[in-house]
Amino acid sequence: MNGPAVTGPFALGAALAEREQAGLLRNRIATDGASGGRLRVAGSDYLNFSANDYLGLADHPATKTAFKAGIERYGAGASASPLVTGYSRAHQELEDTLAEWLGVEAVLLFNCGFSANQAVLKTLLGKEHLLWQDKLNHASLQEMGSQLPCKMKRFGHNDMAALERQLEPNRGLIVSEGVFSMDGDQAPWTELATLAARSGNWLMIDDAHGLGVLGPGGRGTLAAQGINPARVHIQMGTFGKALGVAGAFVGGSRELVEYLVNFARHYVYSTHMPAAQACAVSKSIELVRAADDARAHLGQLIARFRQGAQALGWQLGASDTPIQPLLVGESSAALQLAERLRERGVWAGAIRPPTVPVGTARLRITLSAAHREQDVDRLLDALGACPAATTVGEARHG
8 A cells, every 4th residue: 555544534545455455456457559359568468358349349440430430520529418419410320220220119328337227227216116136237236226215126146936036016127137247147038028027017138248249130138038129128238348339328118218318317417428439339330230250250269268268177157158257266366367367468357356256256258259269279278377277176166
C-alpha cells in the first residue's frame, strides 16, 4: 500500500489492506493497441485469452470504417440525453435492425449492460412484486435485486425444481442468463419459459455472452435452444462482447420499450451513446449475421482446448462456449498460475472471490475466432509446462 493514510469516517485503507492480504486486491493494467487475439503490455507481446471479443470483430476494418464514417456525420458524442437531442437516425436504425434480427417488437439502446439490467429491474419491480434470480446471475442483476423494495428469491444454479418450488402465480419476474459469464454454461430456456408461462410471471434473459456466438445467424441463446422469442418477455444483450464495440440494448414489446422510455431513469437521465457507435454496431451486426465460418472455427478451437486441457489433468467447467473456466481453487494458486503463463507469453486472467464463490478461483480462459489452432496449442504447451499443473489438477479432482 502506497501513499499517506486518509483519516475520517471511511476506513478505506483498512479495507484495501484486508483485501490485499487475502490475495483479492484488484489492479488495472494498461494495454497498448487493439487485441485480435494478441495483447501488448509494457512493451511485451502476449497471446490474449482474456478478452470477450469472441468473433475477433473489435479490430475489424469494416467496423472501424463505419465508426469513422459515423464520427464524420454525427460527431464524436451524442451531446444530450435521448429525450432531448441525443437520439439520432443512427440510433433508430440500429434499434430497428436489432428488433428484426432478434424477433422482438421493439428495442431500446443503453450505454452498457450494467445500466440496462439495472434499469429494467428498478423500473418494473415494486414492493408488491417478487424477483427470482439464478444464484450465478451477473452482479448488475444481483446488486439491483438486493436494493429493490420487492422481495428477491435466489434459486440454485440452473435448478429448475428449486425455482418451481419458489414460484408464486402472477407476482413478478424470473431472470437468468443465456451464457453465464464466469462458468460458460447455458441456462435451460425451454424449462424456464415453461415455468414462466405456467406461473403467469414474466421472464428475462441476459444474453450478453450468447449474442453473436450461438444460434443461427448468431442470434443468441434463445435461437440456439429453439425458443420462440415471444416466450421471453425481455431480452438484454450487449455490444461489447462478440459484436466487438460497446453498449447494450433491451428488447421486448413496444409497450415495454415505451414504458422504459418514460420511466427508466437510467435511460432518461443519461447522455446517449454516440451515434457513431451505433453506426459501428449496425455494421458489426451485419458481420455477425454472415459469420458462420468464424463460429465454426471458434467451435473447433473450443473442442481442441478442452480435449488438450483435460488430457493435461486440468479441471474445466461444463462449458461448450468460448468461456472456458479452468478451475484452480485458491486465489493465490490462480494468481500464481496466471503469472506463470505470462512468463510464457500467454495472458489469461485469474478470477477470484467475490466474483466467484470462495474456493472456486479460476483462470477464465476465453477463446476467439481471431485465434489460430497453433495459438491454442501454445496455450496448452504453457499449461503443460507449469509446475503446478499436476498438483492443482489432482487437488481439484480429489
